[in-house]
Amino acid sequence: MVCGSLSVAGRRVSAMSTSVPPTSLSPSRANDFMQCPLLYRFRVIDKLPEKPSEAATRGTLVHAVLERLFDDPATERTATRAKAMVPHQWDRLLGSRPELAGLFADDEGGERLARWLGEAESLVERWFGLEDPTRLEPAERELFVETELDSGLRLRGVIDRVDVAPSGEVRIVDYKTGKAPRPEYAQSAHFQMAFYALVVWRLKGVVPRRLQLVYLGSGDVITYDPVLADVQRVERKLLALWDAIRRATETGTFPPRPTKLCGWCDHQAFCPEFGGTPPVYPPAAPRDAGQDRAE
Numbered sequence: 123m124v125c126g127s128l129s130v131a132g133r134r135v136s137a138m139s140t141s142v143p144p145t146s147l148s149p150s151r152a153n154d155f156m157q158c159p160l161l162y163r164f165r166v167i168d169k170l171p172e173k174p175s176e177a178a179t180r181g182t183l184v185h186a187v188l189e190r191l192f193d194d195p196a197t198e199r200t201a202t203r204a205k206a207m208v209p210h211q212w213d214r215l216l217g218s219r220p221e222l223a224g225l226f227a228d229d230e231g232g233e234r235l236a237r238w239l240g241e242a243e244s245l246v247e248r249w250f251g252l253e254d255p256t257r258l259e260p261a262e263r264e265l266f267v268e269t270e271l272d273s274g275l276r277l278r279g280v281i282d283r284v285d286v287a288p289s290g291e292v293r294i295v296d297y298k299t300g301k302a303p304r305p306e307y308a309q310s311a312h313f314q315m316a317f318y319a320l321v322v323w324r325l326k327g328v329v330p331r332r333l334q335l336v337y338l339g340s341g342d343v344i345t346y347d348p349v350l351a352d353v354q355r356v357e358r359k360l361l362a363l364w365d366a367i368r369r370a371t372e373t374g375t376f377p378p379r380p381t382k383l384c385g386w387c388d389h390q391a392f393c394p395e396f397g398g399t400p401p402v403y404p405p406a407a408p409r410d411a412g413q414d415r416a417e
């Protein structure tokens with residue numbers, strides 16, 4: 123509980139407000155906190171709106187195509203068929219999220235949209251050089267997973283594809299529409315894979331045989347074959363992270379941590395590193411930080 127109107131370490135704190143500690147984490151939001159605590163706050167606690175971007179929306183579109191393609195019989199899962207699905211899936215996406223039309227509102231001749239759809243088709247086509255969908259029968263697609271650790275922390279996320287071999291071995295596959303990171307920036311990719319290894323181990327009692335990130339932007343596949351010690355290590359790391367997030371939530375201390383990634387941040391106008399002032403903390407009607415988006 124915070125009483126009175128005061129200023130603490132350069133941040134404005136509201137009167138008679140209560141902070142709500144987090145109860146869940148997704149890989150994306152855990153990565154946010156590790157990258158920049160203030161970014162985590164803006165997204166999870168302040169819930170500041172973010173503009174849809176062409177890159178992120180193209181990723182959503184490509185994911186939809188790769189998921190829906192498995193509705194067809196194996197022999198019909200061709201690159202031609204998948205590319206032809208792109209415009210239809212774009213229409214479906216617009217139907218469920220009409221605000222995305224704003225991305226191309228000023229595109230009078232439709233050239234930018236056509237180029238963007240063409241880029242999505244190229245990403246879809248590249249996938250066929252990395253995997254062969256005629257030989258795959260996923261056990262799950264776009265699978266929402268959630269598990270609770272003994273400490274009470276809930277881990278949640280969405281797994282793009284789960285393959286189960288006749289031997290029972292499990293492979294977790296995640297599609298990325300960007301390029302594979304250089305080794306020095308691969309930490310968050312490895313963290314995401316370890317996160318899902320832990321969730322699957324907790325849910326099914328088996329450590330996945332393999333986790334696989336498929337980078338359509340660069341045509342790379344990164345794999346990771348975890349062992350039990352790896353998932354136990356990531357569990358300890360997540361618990362430490364959760365403690366740090368809870369402390370930050372209780373004290374309202376979310377320092378900005380500027381990096382090159384600030385260029386992608388939608389919230390520079392509120393960030394002290396860019397001359398901005400964060401909103402009053404905590405928000406007047408604080409959101410349960412446990413309602414972490416699973417992305």
Ligand code: SF4
Nearest residue numbers: 158378379384387393
């Ligand atoms: S601009 Fe950079 S430092 Fe500021 S909140 Fe965004 S990611 Fe953090």
